[in-house]
Amino acid sequence: MRFFVLEKLREGHHDTEFNRLSSNLGPAMRCPRCGDTIGGLNWLPPYQGELELHGKDFGDLLKGPCGGLLITERFAKDFKAEGLTGLSGFHPVEVMRVRRNHRGPKSGPPPSYLFVTPSYGHPALDMERSRIRSKKIMTCTWCRYIGADAIDGLTLEAGTWNGEDVFRPRGLWGVLIVSERFMRLVERYFTSHITLVPLEKYVWDPLGLYHPRPLQLEPPSKS
Numbered sequence: 001m002r003f004f005v006l007e008k009l010r011e012g013h014h015d016t017e018f019n020r021l022s023s024n025l026g027p028a029m030r031c032p033r034c035g036d037t038i039g040g041l042n043w044l045p046p047y048q049g050e051l052e053l054h055g056k057d058f059g060d061l062l063k064g065p066c067g068g069l070l071i072t073e074r075f076a077k078d079f080k081a082e083g084l085t086g087l088s089g090f091h092p093v094e095v096m097r098v099r100r101n102h103r104g105p106k107s108g109p110p111p112s113y114l115f116v117t118p119s120y121g122h123p124a125l126d127m128e129r130s131r132i133r134s135k136k137i138m139t140c141t142w143c144r145y146i147g148a149d150a151i152d153g154l155t156l157e158a159g160t161w162n163g164e165d166v167f168r169p170r171g172l173w174g175v176l177i178v179s180e181r182f183m184r185l186v187e188r189y190f191t192s193h194i195t196l197v198p199l200e201k202y203v204w205d206p207l208g209l210y211h212p213r214p215l216q217l218e219p220p221s222k223s
Helices: 073-081 180-189
Strands: 003-008 016-020 048-053 061-063 069-072 087-092 094-100 113-124 150-152 166-170 177-179 194-198
Touching: 003 180, 016 061, 069 073, 073 113, 073 180, 177 180, 180 194
Parallel strands: 048 094, 113 166
Antiparallel strands: 003 177, 003 194, 016 048, 061 069, 069 113, 087 113, 166 177
């Protein structure tokens, strides 16, 4: 089984953002072993928000509040019909308004969206084989939190994956991973504003720790 990091594809035909308007938040998850907080706070009902449409049509899968996702009812139907797992909740979201940030013909009404939560708890990163730079040392073998400063490829620990098709791994809650089955679903049923990066090729290096940026030489001054 191959795995991929799911990322939002900036711009494009289906570029859509979601902002929550309801402010009901619950406590974040805690590691059952060390007790440290995992991820952000939980979003509680009512599930209300607004859409920002930057493209020409609405996306099928959007980044949601508090680590969740927004998916259309159509995508949810396809996801369940294919027998995929790893998403829970499927709560209807009330779209209070749509802000259109593009020129051209006005698009139709938005599709019905559902708020879902990716699974967490089984799959874990192999912290020795994954290329992660951090100033912190792992102190808990369950949540494996170290706070990444840079990433140059990830590897799952053998035997920890439990068949989930969408999940956040122990060791790096902020990364959303999907299975090869999910990739095939994306290819077969819809195209939207997401991109799938092979797990071993995933790079996040804002400071250039693994891949130093070339020096930007100043142009010679005019004399």
